[in-house]
C-alpha cells in the first residue's frame with residue numbers, strides 16, 4: 001500500500017485526531033511561509049527583526065515597517081484552500097480532537113472550522129503592550145490610511161501590536177495547555193505545513209508518541225520530527241489533505257470505550 005493509503009487507513013480508524021498546522025497550509029492561498037523556498041525570511045532574512053519583541057518595543061522604525069507589512073498582508077484578501085476545507089470536513093465527522101494552528105491569518109475560521117486553538121495569536125486583533133486593551137486590527141489600519149505610521153493605544157498611549165506572539169513573547173498559558181492536552185490525547189497527530197522549528201509549538205508533535213499515538217508529518221521539506229514519525233508525506237497539502245479526509249469519511253468512526261460497567 002502506498003503511504004497516502006496507509007495514512008488514510010489510520011485516519012479512518014482514529015477516534016481522536018489532532019492537527020497542528022503551520023504557514024505551509026496557507027501558501028496555496030497566496031500567503032507566503034517564512035522558511036520555505038519562497039518564504040518571507042528565505043528571501044529577506046532582515047525581515048525577522050519585525051517579529052522580535054525587543055526590537056519592536058525599542059525601535060519605532062521596526063514598528064513602522066511592521067505596520068506597513070501588516071497593512072499590506074495578503075491575509076486580508078486571501079481565501080481558504082482545499083487543505084483548510086478538508087479540516088472542516090474532518091471536524092464535522094466528529095474525529096477531530098483538536099485543531100491547533102501556528103497561523104495568524106484566520107483562514108481556518110474563514111473556511112468554517114469552529115474550534116481552532118491559535119497558539120501564536122491572531123492578525124485580526126491588536127493589543128496594547130501596556131494596558132492590554134484589544135481592538136479589531138482594521139480599526140488601526142484605518143488610522144494608517146489617515147497618516148499615522150506608528151499608532152499608539154487610544155486608551156493609555158502605549159505601544160500597539162497585532163495580537164500575535166513574537167519571538168521573545170510567552171505563549172498564553174491557557175492556550176498552550178489546551179494545545180498540549182489535544183496533542184497528548186491524539187490517537188493520530190498530523191503536523192501539516194510546518195517546519196517544526198518554532199518551540200514550544202513544534203514540541204507538540206512529540207506528545208502523541210509518548211502517549212502511544214501515531215505521528216504523521218505532511219510537509220514538502222524535511223523536519224526534525226521526520227525520523228520519529230510513523231509516516232512522512234511530501235505531497236502538496238491542498239491535494240493530500242482532501243485525499244486523506246475523503247478516504248476517512250467513507251468509514252464510520254471507531255466506537256470509543258465507554259465508562260466501566262457500560
Ligand code: NAD
Nearest residue numbers: 022023024033034035036102103104105193194195220237
Ligand atoms: P515555516 O515557514 O517555518 O514552514 C512552513 C513549511 O511548510 C516549510 O517547511 C515548507 O516546505 C512547507 N510548505 C509550504 N507550502 C507547502 C505546501 N503547499 N505543501 C506542503 N508543504 C508546504 O512555518 P511554521 O512552521 O508555521 O513557522 C513559522 C511561524 O510563522 C509560525 O509561528 C506562524 O505563526 C508564522 N507564519 C504564519 C503565517 C500565516 O498565518 N499564514 C505565514 C507565515 C508565517
